[in-house]
Every structure is written in structure tokens, then in C-alpha cells.
Amino acid sequence: MSHTVFSFVFVPILKRAICNDEVLAKEMFNYLEEMENADDGYVSEVSEFTVLEEIADEFKDIAIKGYMGPETLKAFKLIRRYITGP
Numbered sequence: 001m002s003h004t005v006f007s008f009v010f011v012p013i014l015k016r017a018i019c020n021d022e023v024l025a026k027e028m029f030n031y032l033e034e035m036e037n038a039d040d041g042y043v044s045e046v047s048e049f050t051v052l053e054e055i056a057d058e059f060k061d062i063a064i065k066g067y068m069g070p071e072t073l074k075a076f077k078l079i080r081r082y083i084t085g086p
Contacts, residue, residue, distance in 0.1 A: 002050075003046055006046055015058065018055075025067050029072060032052070032068075033071055036048075052072070052079050053079050053083075056079050057083070
């Protein structure tokens with residue numbers, strides 16, 4: 001259920017925020033950073049496979065990397081490498 005909620009609610013709002021609202025985008029990426037730092041691996045899985053992977057498909061790195069904290073950026077780089085290859 002978490003993947004569904006994030007995919008159909010969180011991601012569309014984040015996409016709009018990246019394009020139109022820097023403050024909201026930063027707050028949402030801060031939340032993703034908290035998810036990446038969670039003790040529960042399922043939480044970071046939702047962040048990575050449901051949110052970051054969708055964002056990576058739609059936006060260039062330059063448009064989104066500046067919003068990311070260190071753990072989110074680390075996860076994003078792994079996702080980007082998986083998508084584009086080594």
C-alpha cells in the first residue's frame with residue numbers, strides 16, 4: 001500500500017514542485033532523506049523504487065540533485081547507474 005500511495009500521491013506532487021515550487025520540493029526531498037535514514041529497510045525501499053526511480057526517469061540530474069541530502073543522493077546515483085548502465 002505504501003508504494004501505491006507514494007506513486008499516486010507523493011510523486012505527482014513532487015514532480016510539480018520540482019518544476020514550480022522550490023520550497024516545497026526541498027521539503028519533500030528532506031522527507032525522502034529522512035526515509036533513507038530510517039532503520040526500516042522497507043521505508044528506504046519505498047523512497048528508492050517508488051519515488052527516486054520515477055523522478056530519475058523524468059528529470060535530468062541537474063534539475064534535482066541540488067535538493068537531495070547525502071543519503072538520498074547516494075541512493076539516486078545507484079538508481080541512475082542501474083538505469084543507464086555503468
